[in-house]
Amino acid sequence: MSGDHTGPAATIAARVRHVESLLERRGLVDPQELDRALEAFLARASPANGARLVARAWLDDGFRARLLADANAALPELGLSMGGGLQEQRLKVVENTDDRHNVIVCTLCSCYPIALLGPSPTWYKSEAYRSRVVRDPRGVLREFGFEPGPDMKINVWDSSAESRYMVLPGRPAGTGDLGEPALTALVTRNGLIGVAPV
Amino acid sequence: MAELYRSGDRVRTSLTDPPHHTRLPRYARGAVGTVVEHQGRYPLPDRRARQLPAEPEPVYTVRFAAAELFGEGDHTVTIDLWESYLSPAAPGGIR
Numbered sequence: 666m667s668g669d670h671t672g673p674a675a676t677i678a679a680r681v682r683h684v685e686s687l688l689e690r691r692g693l694v695d696p697q698e699l700d701r702a703l704e705a706f707l708a709r710a711s712p713a714n715g716a717r718l719v720a721r722a723w724l725d726d727g728f729r730a731r732l733l734a735d736a737n738a739a740l741p742e743l744g745l746s747m748g749g750g751l752q753e754q755r756l757k758v759v760e761n762t763d764d765r766h767n768v769i770v771c772t773l774c775s776c777y778p779i780a781l782l783g784p785s786p787t788w789y790k791s792e793a794y795r796s797r798v799v800r801d802p803r804g805v806l807r808e809f810g811f812e813p814g815p816d817m818k819i820n821v822w823d824s825s826a827e828s829r830y831m832v833l834p835g836r837p838a839g840t841g842d843l844g845e846p847a848l849t850a851l852v853t854r855n856g857l858i859g860v861a862p863v
Numbered sequence: 864m865a866e867l868y869r870s871g872d873r874v875r876t877s878l879t880d881p882p883h884h885t886r887l888p889r890y891a892r893g894a895v896g897t898v899v900e901h902q903g904r905y906p907l908p909d910r911r912a913r914q915l916p917a918e919p920e921p922v923y924t925v926r927f928a929a930a931e932l933f934g935e936g937d938h939t940v941t942i943d944l945w946e947s948y949l950s951p952a953a954p955g956g957i958r
Binding site for chain 1 (some may be wrong): 886887888890891902903905922924926929932933936937938939940941942943944945
């Protein structure tokens, strides 16, 4: 397994800074260009985006079907994309049902749909989560205070290549009269990763 | 080049431990799983990381039983794998 992102990653950060300064010194990039691109991307990147997708999918079966079939094609309906100004990444939305629960991880590094979920939480990048959730998802979910019933089938999605994943949680019972903004507010980042029910 | 595998095909991952970058997770080496879907074509990171020519090749979502990967557990794990990491699970062929 590759290294802990909190320690030795500093070496990589130093290398990136060095490459960045070389590019600037040779006039290949404007010093502010990278900062501007990053700021613009991160200003739009938030778990509120994922939550909006979920609420719309709960209210609109047609949208839900399109989101599950080809998420990249469905995202523009809510003004979203997996582009982020760079190369577009493939998004796969995986749906929780009455008998199937999904959890997302990247065991090799920390791949994550940043455009829809914002920057990933520190625990998502920890070796403990990455190594344990594939082997013992129920044990890890229990530590998040979430215990799916014994009949629930659990699938862990390891984002080991070029796709990114987002969980579509099930709509909580008793929310039948809520509108889209209220439903959006129910959805948590942990629910979009699959370590919480919603 | 067409995709070698289709949804439902049983495949086995490579057992090789390469001396270079790879994106076949160690816990999934030498394991048999079922192809779920074809994701598209992407250059093989094992070659790209060594600055070798890397033509895009198929990447598949492959589902494994936890018991196949770890010897225990009742859940499943799906892993995204380049075609180069896979071979037919049955010696006679894919299907």
